[in-house]
Amino acid sequence: MRLPNTAYTSHPWRIHEFTSDFSVEDVWSFRTPGAGPGDFPAMLAAMRSAGGFAKQxxxxxxxxxxxxxLGALFRWDQPSAGVGARVASLRDRLPADLRAAxxxxxxxxxxxxxxxxxxxECARELANQTVHTVMHLGWARGANGDHELRMAVLVRPNGRFGRLYLAAIAPFRHLIVYPALTRQWERAWRDR
Incomplete structure (x- = not known):
């Protein structure tokens, strides 16, 4: 289920300490019935065993x-456009305790x-010619009292083209990709 950006920005996630130059693109929640405060590692393990994009x-x-x-054709995904080349990795910004984690x-x-x-919580990143993006996964108390998985997608578009690219793919993310991801991750929790 899609959430307002405040569901991410109002929570005291550690990632806020070093992503002030990113904007929040999407925030989604995933139902995890019966989940407690210590179940985030179990959720991550369930997601990994669910097979990722190969099982979509x-x-x-x-x-x-x-x-x-398209990325190969237009050279959007060349190593020179990625993390560590066009943009520095967020790992370079981490406070010492997170760098050791x-x-x-x-x-x-x-x-x-x-x-x-x-x-x-955890974070993953990707960069190419269009955007530097971060997928943040966090564990938070949901409206019904159970804990739930929340995903925030943070972006730093690469110029005007990056902003146009994000606008062009938004309907596909919201109508096809995120609903499918929701079904996969929620099923992974139930089947764990």
Missing amino acids: TRPVKFLFALRWR PRGPDSESLPLKAVYELDT
Whole structure:
């Protein structure tokens, strides 16, 4: 379910300390019935075992395949446009205690790279010619008293083209990608 940006900005996440130059693009919640305050690591493990994008629906796989094809054609995803080249990694901004924290595993099937992973939140990042983006996952008390997974997508567009790109893909994210991701992650929690 889509949430207002304040569901992310009003929570005291550690990520706020070093992402003031990013804007909040999307905030979503994922139902995790019966979840308690210490269940964030169990949720992450369930999500990882659910198979990521490889186990997504055909429309989602098609959209990502199309995006990667366009990226190859227009050279949006060249290593020179990525994290550590066009933009510095958020890891370079981390306070010492977060830099010493585990990052979480990276996966060849997931283009987002781990920044940090704590007991109640984690962050992954990606950069290309269009945007530098961060996916923040956090564990928060939901309206019904259970804890739930919340995902915030933070962005720093690369100029006017990056802003146009984000506007062009917004309907696909909201109508196809995030609802499919919601079904996959909520099922992962139920099936864990």
